[in-house]
Amino acid sequence: MKKGIHPDYVECTVRCTCGNTWKTHSTKSELRVDLCDKCHPFYTGQQKLVDTGGRVQRFADKFGGAAAAQLKKAEEAKAARAAKAAEEAAAKKAAREAKAAEKAKRAAEYAKKAEAEAAKQAAEEPAAEEQTETAE
Numbered sequence: 001m002k003k004g005i006h007p008d009y010v011e012c013t014v015r016c017t018c019g020n021t022w023k024t025h026s027t028k029s030e031l032r033v034d035l036c037d038k039c040h041p042f043y044t045g046q047q048k049l050v051d052t053g054g055r056v057q058r059f060a061d062k063f064g065g066a067a068a069a070q071l072k073k074a075e076e077a078k079a080a081r082a083a084k085a086a087e088e089a090a091a092k093k094a095a096r097e098a099k100a101a102e103k104a105k106r107a108a109e110y111a112k113k114a115e116a117e118a119a120k121q122a123a124e125e126p127a128a129e130e131q132t133e134t135a136e
Contacts, residue, residue: 012026
């Protein structure tokens with residue numbers, strides 16, 4: 001090793017954001033870290049959100065609101081489709097009822113015509129029988 005080009009190798013105090021401290025050796029006398037073996041999710045098994053420099057918040061501001069807006073938009077579209085389907089079903093039901101009413105009206109008219117024709121035929125038959133009897 002060349003003399004005079006390397007930094008001093010001193011005892012270093014490492015401090016974690018969770019409050020854990022320990023001593024090691026480094027070229028700096030003090031280090032600050034975000035995670036250590038006492039608070040890292042891999043070692044603790046607990047979910048932890050590590051936000052270095054507000055990056056998570058910036059991401060949520062940029063894209064988090066968009067996801068919520070997309071979800072809201074999808075729910076509104078679903079509700080609109082459901083309302084449209086209900087409206088179409090009501091229109092189809094009304095059309096079926098109108099068609100059934102028209103059919104019933106035509107059937108009543110046909111029955112009335114058939115009844116009138118039957119009455120006319122019944123009235124003509126005795127008259128025709130009387131004519132045949134008088135002709136004989």
